[in-house]
Amino acid sequence: MLGRTLAESFSTLRVQCRAGASTSQRCMASVARPESVIPVAQPVLLDLTPPLKQFKDQPRAAGNVVALDPTVFNHPIRRDILHLCVIHHLDGLRQGTASTKTRGEVRGSGAKIRPQKGTGKARLGDGQSPMLYGGGVAFGPKPRDFSTKLPRKVIQMGMRVALSAKVKERRLGVMTQLDWPCAKTKFLNQKINELGLRKTLFITGEDNVAIGLARAINMLKSVSATTVDKVNVYELMQWERVVLDVKAVEYFERTLGKSVPIAPLPLVAEAVESTSPEVVA
Structure with a gap:
């Protein structure tokens, strides 16, 4: 009886010693392991595009750059995602009334x-x-609905890929404001030719396109203007160039951006020579 009690006590002590050794080893391993460093994403710097109409309270385009969210404007190019989004949009346009x-x-x-x-x-x-x-x-054929369903996250990724593709092709511009107060098509056409913005889609972050710009651009077939809530992947890929205003950039970064650490920079800043990311002209 006494021998059994001593054996049980010895086994219990041995288990405690093993547990203590493993705990100390884990503590030593946790202390010896180096802390993981979270990488900080660098913003995409883009030269500011000269505005259609320069106002006094707006910064000059020359010498200024705009800092874009890399999770939105530097996404890996996915041709399969673009194909899914374009087919999804075109399927929704079909009337399906043949009978x-x-x-x-x-x-x-x-x-x-x-x-x-x-x-x-x-x-x-x-x-x-x-x-x-x-x-x-x-x-x-009989009347039918040709529209297809696509997950919301796939559509959002398609927007990121389309915007990133325009940046990589150097066909995306950012203006401080999209407005044309005089509402004259002739002068707007001359300004667009002067800036080299033929075949351009202008996207504003306002609720509606400015009245003067909407009236003047309505007679031009080579350019178009829309709002951020109406644009889709198909339109971004259809037009040769895309120009956003600052509010449109803020909207896309708010709705499409991901929560990753990004180097702090103001949206519009002066271009300086440093070790910062390369400026996309």
């Missing part, structure tokens, strides 16, 4: 055309047979 009449909907008698036997000719039923002229259509 043909079946043999049960074509007007005419249901009587048999000729006797089954005795004429030496092929057997026929009624005059609405699909193989007869004026008969019904076999397996013809």
Whole structure:
């Protein structure tokens, strides 16, 4: 009896010693392990595009850059995601109103055309047979809904990829404000030609496009203007160039950005020579 008690006490002590050793080893390992360093993403610097109309309270485009969120404007290019978003948009545009009449909907008698036997000719039923002229259509189109579903996160990734593709192609610009107070199409066309912004989609972060700009741009086929809540991946890929205003950039970064540490820089800042990321002209 005494031997069994001593054996149990010895086994308990041995288990405690093992547990203590493992705990100390874990503590030493945790102390010896170096702390992980979280990488800080560098913003994408873009030269500020000269505005259509320079106002007094706006900074000059020359010598100023705009700092863009890299999670939105420097996303890896995914052609498959762009393809899914474009097909999803085009499917939603289809009317799906094509309709043909079946043999049960074509007007005419249901009587048999000729006797089954005795004429030496092929057997026929009624005059609405699909193989007869004026008969019904076999397996013809009927009204249907062609729209397809796509996850919201896939559509958001498509927007990031489309904006990043424009940045990599150097076909995305940022203006401080999108406005044209005079509302004259002739002068706006001259200004667009002067800035080299033909075939450009202007996107504003306001609720509506400025009245003067909307009236002047309505007569031009080579440019268009829209708001951030109406633009989609198809339009971004369709137009050769895309120009955003500062509020549109803030909207995209707020709705499409990811929570990663980014080097702190103001949205619009002066371009200085340093070890900062390269400026995309």
